[in-house]
Amino acid sequence: MSHIAPPIPEWILAQMPPHPYRHMVDVGGYHMHVIEYGSGHPVLMLHGNPTWGFLYRNIARSLLGQDFRIILPDLIGLGFSDKPRSYQAHTLENHITWLGNLLDHFNLNQLIFVGQDWGGPIGLGALARKPHLLKGLVILNTALGPPKPGFKPAPFHKFARMPLISPIAFRLLGIPQTIMHRVQGNPYSIKGEVAQAYRFPLKGLDKNIAPHALARMVPDSLDHPSVGPLTKVKEFVEGFQGPAEIIWGKNDPVLGKLLNRTKRMLPHANAQETNGGHFLQEEEAERIADSIRWVASQVY
Numbered sequence: 065m066s067h068i069a070p071p072i073p074e075w076i077l078a079q080m081p082p083h084p085y086r087h088m089v090d091v092g093g094y095h096m097h098v099i100e101y102g103s104g105h106p107v108l109m110l111h112g113n114p115t116w117g118f119l120y121r122n123i124a125r126s127l128l129g130q131d132f133r134i135i136l137p138d139l140i141g142l143g144f145s146d147k148p149r150s151y152q153a154h155t156l157e158n159h160i161t162w163l164g165n166l167l168d169h170f171n172l173n174q175l176i177f178v179g180q181d182w183g184g185p186i187g188l189g190a191l192a193r194k195p196h197l198l199k200g201l202v203i204l205n206t207a208l209g210p211p212k213p214g215f216k217p218a219p220f221h222k223f224a225r226m227p228l229i230s231p232i233a234f235r236l237l238g239i240p241q242t243i244m245h246r247v248q249g250n251p252y253s254i255k256g257e258v259a260q261a262y263r264f265p266l267k268g269l270d271k272n273i274a275p276h277a278l279a280r281m282v283p284d285s286l287d288h289p290s291v292g293p294l295t296k297v298k299e300f301v302e303g304f305q306g307p308a309e310i311i312w313g314k315n316d317p318v319l320g321k322l323l324n325r326t327k328r329m330l331p332h333a334n335a336q337e338t339n340g341g342h343f344l345q346e347e348e349a350e351r352i353a354d355s356i357r358w359v360a361s362q363v364y
Contacts, residue, residue, distance in 0.1 A: 069097055070144050076261045080118065081125045088145075091165040096137055097144035098166070104131035105364055106172045107356055110163070112181020112206070114241045114275035115343065116143025118261050120178075122349035127356060137166060139186065141274025143265050154277035156290040160189035172197055176359055178352070180204035180345065181319070182278055185297045192300035200359035201308040201330070202352065205319045205342055208329055209298030210283060210291045217284045218318065224279035234276035241266055241275060248341035249315035258346070301329045307362035308333035309355035311348060313340030334358075 069086040077084075081101055088095040099117045101124050109120040117136030124134045138145040140162050141154060148154065163186050175197045179187045184206030191198045220240075224230050233239045241263045245251040254262070266272040283290050310333050312323045319342065327335050336355075340347040 067095060072144065073264065075257060076118070076264065079257060079261060080121045081128055089166055089169050091140070091162040091169070094140050094146040094148065094162065096140060096146070096162065096166055098138070099136040101134040101136075102128055102130075103133050105174065105176070105360055106133045106135060106170070107176045107178065107360075108135045108137070108172070108187065109178040110137060110180070110183030110187040111139065111142075112183045112186075113278040114142060114244075114266060115181075115262055116145075116265060118143070119180075119343060119345045123178075123345060123353045123356070126350055126353035130357070132356075132360070135170070137163070138265075139163075139182070139274070141277065147271050147274065149270065149273065151273060151277045151280070154274060154281055156185065156189065156281055156293045159186045159281075160193075160293055163187060164190035164193055167191070167194060167197065174199045174363060176200040176202070176356060176363065178202040178204065178356065180206050181342070182206075182281070184208055185294055188297050188300060189293050192296055195300065198304065199306050199363045201304065201306065201333070202355045202359060203308065203310045203326060203330065203333070204344055204352065205313050205316050205322075206326075207294075207319060207322055208301050208326060210286070210294040213286065217282070220318065221279055221282045221284060224276060224282075225284060231276065234279070235269055235272055238263060238266070238272065239275070240279070244343060247317055248343060249313060249339045249347055250341070253341075253346040254343065298329065304330070305332070307359045309359055310335040311344065311352055311355055312337050313342060313344035313347065315339055316342040316344070318342050 067088050085100040111119045116138040141147050245254040308330050
């Protein structure tokens with residue numbers, strides 16, 4: 065596989081801060097696409113399903129020139145990273161290992177981590193194995209632990225496991241990337257070329273396995289293979305005593321109800337509830353950037 069980052073169309077680059085440094089990092093059999101801006105204190109921001117580093121572009125823009133090294137990876141299978149052609153590659157354990165290998169490559173210290181959706185448990189799962197690296201946290205809509213006994217899977221995740229119909233919806237109709245606006249507080253926050261920028265890297269049946277596989281990576285029972293790694297994430301987060309902020313979109317139909325649970329894991333964190341939705345980076349970029357600056361002020 066090539067180590068050269070694949071081209072990003074000019075109409076997408078025009079929406080991003082100028083002069084991104086792009087590279088591909090071997091993370092163990094696959095290459096992860098990483099965008100970087102600036103230099104200074106490292107801030108790693110990790111997205112979830114079905115997005116890519118583009119999701120953090122406005123936050124990165126707000127932080128430019130402020131002594132931050134902004135690191136925006138694309139999860140394996142998403143964005144411009146390599147895309148495994150099997151569902152079986154997409155386990156939470158594998159994603160945590162790949163992200164951990166990326167951390168080893170960068171040899172970071174005093175890291176601030178920002179995570180949303182699957183980016184939260186994947187990033188923190190990797191950092192749980194290297195706890196000395198993490199100095200500050202900004203948590204966005206995510207799930208940082210296993211489901212409780214007796215839980216019922218969300219309709220979306222139940223649908224993702226239905227034979228025949230779910231492959232058609234995910235692989236042929238492009239769900240969920242074609243309906244991202246529906247989980248927003250303001251549905252107009254993802255439209256036009258912004259919406260197209262999320263769809264572009266996943267066009268083609270050889271490129272769009274990950275959204276379906278990551279939906280199935282969500283536990284549907286306490287025997288699901290993701291439960292073990294999620295339990296370790298919960299334990300790590302509950303033991304973290306560094307500066308932390310929680311910013312939550314209450315109009316998120318996927319994870320919006322998990323705010324109180326997240327606050328209990330990080331009782332010392334300042335929590336802000338907003339009118340945003342699931343992809344609140346598109347609606348609350350400046351608020352998130354302010355939280356990163358505050359956490360950095362406590363770390364450095």
